[in-house]
Amino acid sequence: MSTEQNQLLRLPLLPLRDIVLYPNSLVPLFIGREKSILAVEHALSTGKEIFLAAQKDAQLDNPKEDDIYRVGTIGQIIQVLRLPDGTIKALVEGKQRGRIVRFIPDYEFFVVEVEPKTEVIEAGPELEALVKLTHEAFQEYSQINKKIPSDLVNNILKINEPAKLADQVATVLNLKLSQKQRLLELTSVRKRLEMVYGYLRGEIEVAKVEQRIKDRVKKQMEKTQRDYYLNEQMKAIQKELGEREDGRSDLAELEKRIKKKRLPKEAAAVVRREFKKLSMMSPMSAEATVVRNYIDWILSLPWFEKTKDKLDIEEAERILNEDHYGLEKPKQRILEHLAVQKLVKKIKGPILCLVGPPGVGKTSLARSVARALGRNFVRMSLGGVRDEAEIRGHRRTYIGALPGKIIQGMRKAGTINPVFCLDEVDKIGTDFRGDPAAALLEVLDPEQNHSFQDHYLELGYDLSQVFFITTANALHTIPAPLLDRMEIIEIPGYTEEEKLEIARHYLLPRQLEAHGLKPDQVPLPDKTLLEIIRRYTREAGVRNLERELATICRKIAKEVAKDPKAFKPFTITIRRLNQLLGMPRYRYGVAEGKPEVGMATGMAWTETGGSLLQIEAVIMPGKGQLNITGKLGEVMQESVQAAMSYVRSRAHQLGLPPDFYQKIDIHVHVPEGAIPKDGPSAGITIATAIVSALLKIPVKNTVAMTGEITLRGRVLPVGGLKEKLLAARRGNIETVILPKENEKDLKEISPKITRKLRIIMVEHMDEVLKEALVLEDPEKLFKDVPPLDIWTLLKKGEGEEIRAH
Incomplete structure (x- = not known):
């Protein structure tokens, strides 16, 4: 290219990976990057001169200006060979050192202004001595x-020019x-040759x-x-003489293992x-195998080996x-x-029981506890265990005898103080082979598990330092x-806000990694995530939510795999x-559109979270049937009977005739008949729906309620309050009626759940x-009259139907 004023050369630049080209040396180069190929082609068309400089990081495919060394070599392209795969093999000769003054913009490849560097040759005896030493x-x-x-x-040993000698040896x-x-x-030849001699x-x-x-x-x-x-x-030779016995070396x-292993006194004896x-014994006897396995089990168990707890509270949090x-x-x-462990140094391992619906993270929480404590983690599932x-x-008298799962888990853990997770403790079975739940009593009793007796070992094994965590759905x-031996910690379902945070920060990144996708390829706005939570999943946990996110990732991964370059990310709208x-699989917001006569909204708890029940009651001509x-189930049928008895006892105050029930049939129905409730x-x-049907007064569609009723009309407390309130939130309910005795439970519920609900406590x-x-005036609902005296009615002959009933 053209030579400008003050001897600056404008040349195309070829960045080199892991190679430095010196003057007076020939180097074959394989060129595959598009920019580099364009630079070579440009050089071929303009005098074959090109500037070659090394990249600071050889891994970069698209280096920037700052990623390239400023000092390089002005080279001449001697030969070019185009390969079938589109790459170029070029033979380049280094001519002179040069320094990049500046990069010229507006080119498809790098073009630079280069200042040629003149070498400084300090002639003298010292330089001649260096040449001789370098040759030797x-x-x-x-x-x-x-x-x-x-x-x-031979060629290098013939070179007497100091500059050329230094460059040629450096190349090798x-x-x-x-x-x-x-x-x-x-640029100083003496310093360069001295450095080359040092490297040699x-x-x-x-x-x-x-x-x-x-x-x-x-x-x-x-x-x-x-x-x-x-x-x-x-x-x-020993085999031929019949003197060899494999058992002796074993x-x-x-014996060496026994001497090395530290054991308690009882186990050592x-x-x-x-x-x-x-x-x-003879090594070939069956009993020898049994005894050998027994000793192996004792030696492989951890008796004193333990991990040191991380007692940093902030780090654990x-x-x-x-x-x-x-x-x-x-x-x-x-x-x-952890805090108590830090103060006391040694405490008995606690036994926690995490209770909650499926998919809320009980087992993974146990794994996180092990990570926070710095302990080993081992897990055992008790679901379906009957033996x-x-x-x-x-x-040991049985053929194929083995220790129990507890001892097997301890060997797997390798330490005497692991975090031991016993999953599905509520799903243990019982049959003629014994009661596994009863066998767990000793394992999970802090007063007894310091000397747990396994039938196979027949030795007291210390489980007191194990951190047991059990999980259950109910x-x-x-x-x-x-x-009674476990500390119960209830993990209720997640709110919509919590599910949104979990999906955004935990589930979605995990699925993106699992499907080989980048975050910008699956843009999921919060509105869309909420739609998935509300209308595609109905659960307390997040397991189905993760499945739905996995489905989305799979479908997008399929499109990306077809043509990665042509794929254009799109926002996933509703x-x-x-x-x-x-x-959508579910309806979001099941509250009725307007107040209805004989229809009341209740709140129920299930093992998979809370739900709303629409309870209906209708009045028909009949003969007093309910x-x-x-x-x-039996409990809810009894609730209907109790509610009906309450209504009959309050008939006079409600303005109903004493024999109102004799000429009508009352039908109470809870929809979704295929689902057990x-x-x-x-x-x-139920009582509210019956009274509404009898008085023909609508029930507010924005009110949901929960509570059991007694014959005298008292409202009894119930459980599962958080799940029920979450169901009310999902159903667009504004007012919730709860038993007065549940007021204490409200203090443990997050304000995030209750802030949009008007809560009324009733007795x-x-x-x-x-x-x-x-x-219009709630105070006038009940007539201000004394209750009917049943015995007076019977004496007057007006209560024959009551007596018959």
């Missing part, structure tokens, strides 16, 4: 390093890129050390092979006794928050345990004695959800009706 050192180096071709060695030496670049940047001497010393190591290793290998050969001969190894018995969103109560309990031997192990299936996930439908929480809802059914029914 290079000749010595070439004798050690056999990879250098002999003709190249195995130097780092930074060292090669430093040599290129030196260093390489010679390293090569000598390597040779000494190789010689030593070779001698050792020869000795090892000789010993192996002799040993094999000795074995063959016994010697076992048993091992010594069993080893003595084993040494007197950070780890727990990093792995899980929310779950404040269990996190607080773990941090309290007591699964917990306590088999007697408490009523866990035997009371077992439940309208696009129908294409990706199909039509019909109940909707696949209700049971539990003591729908009494006041009696009369208060419920005043709040739930659409009344």
Whole structure:
């Protein structure tokens, strides 16, 4: 290209990876980057001159100006060969050092202005001595390093020009890129040759050390092979003479293990006794195998090995928050345990029971606890376990006897203080093989588990330092004695806000990584995530939510895989959800559109979270029958009977004739008849629906209620309050009626759940009706009259139907 004023050259730039080209040297280059190919083609069309400079980081495919060294070499392209795959093989000769003054913009490739650098040659005896020393050192180096071709060695030894000699030797030496670049940047020939001579001497010393190591290793290998050969001969001779017994060497190894292993006194005495018995047996006998396995089990168990707890409370809190969103109560309990451990130094391992619906993170929380404490983690599932031997192990008299899962888990953990997760403790079975839940009593009792007796080991094993965490979906299936030994921590379902945070910060990044996608390829706004939460999943946890996100990622991954370059990311709107996930599976907001007569909204708890129940009651001409439908369990059927009795007892105050029920039939129905429903929480809802139907007064559609009713109209407390309130939030409910005795439970519920709800606490059914029914003056609902005297009615002959009923 053209030469401008003050001797600056404008040349195309070719960035080099891991290579430094020196003047007076030829280098073959394979060029594959598009920019580099354009630079070479431009150079070929304008005099074949090109500037070559090394990249600071060889891994960069698209280096910027700051990623390229400023000092390089002005080169001449000697030959170019185009390869079938589109790359170029070029032979380039270095001519002169140069320095980049500036980069010229507006080119498809790098174009730079280069200032040629003039070398400084300090002629004198010192430079001549350096040339001679370099020749001698290079000749010595070439004798050690056999990879250098002999003709190249002869050519370099003939060079007497100091500058050319320094560059040629530097090309041959195995130097780092930074060292090669430093040599290129030196204009002083004396300093450069001195540095090259220093590198040569260093390489010679390293090569000598390597040779000494190789010689030593070779001698050792020869000795090892000789010993192996002799040993094999000795074995063959012993075999021919019938003197060899494989068991002897095995016994010697076992004895070494016994001596090395630190054991409690009882276990050490048993091992010594069993080893003595084993040494007197024939190695081929069946009993010898049993005894050997027994000793192996004792030696492989951790008896004193333990991990040191991380007692940094802040770090543990950070780890727990990093792995899980929310779950404040269990996190607080773990941090309290750590704090006490820090103060007391040694405490008995706690037994926690995490109870909650599926998918809320019980098992993964146990894993996070192990990470926060710095302990090993081991997990065992108890779901479907029916055999007591699964917990306590088999007697050694049985063929194929093994220790129980607890001892197996301890061996797997490798330490005496792991975090041990017992999953699905509420799903243990019982049959003729014993009761596994009863066998767990000793394991999970802090007063007994310091000497747990396994049937196989028949030794007291210390479980007191184990941090046991059990998980369950429900408490009523866990035997009371077992439940008594555990500290219960309830993990209720997540709110919509919590699910949104979990999806954004935990689930979506995990699925993107699992499907090989980048965040910008799956843009999911919060509105779309909320739509998935509300209309595609109905759960307390987040397991189905993660499945739906995985479905979206799979479909997008399919489009990306077809043509990665052509794929253009698109925002996943609510309208696009129908294409990706199909039509919505659930209805969001089940509150009725307007107040209806005989229809009340109740709140129910299930093992998968809370839900709303629309309870209907209708009045028909009949003979006093009470019909109940909707696949209700015994408890809810009794609630209907109790609600009806309350209404009949308050008939006079409600303005109903005493015999109102004799000429009508009342039908109470709970929709979704195929789904079993049971539990003591729908009494006041049923009573409200019946009163509404009898008085023909609508029930407010924005009111939901929960609570059990007594015959006298008292409202009893219920459980599952958080799940029920979450269901009310999902159903666009404004007012919630709760039993007065549940007021204490509200203090443990996050204000995020209750802030949009108007909560009314009631003690009696009369208060419920005043709040739930659409009344102009609620105080006038009940007539201010004394209750009817049943006995007076009977004496007057007006209560025959009452007596018959």
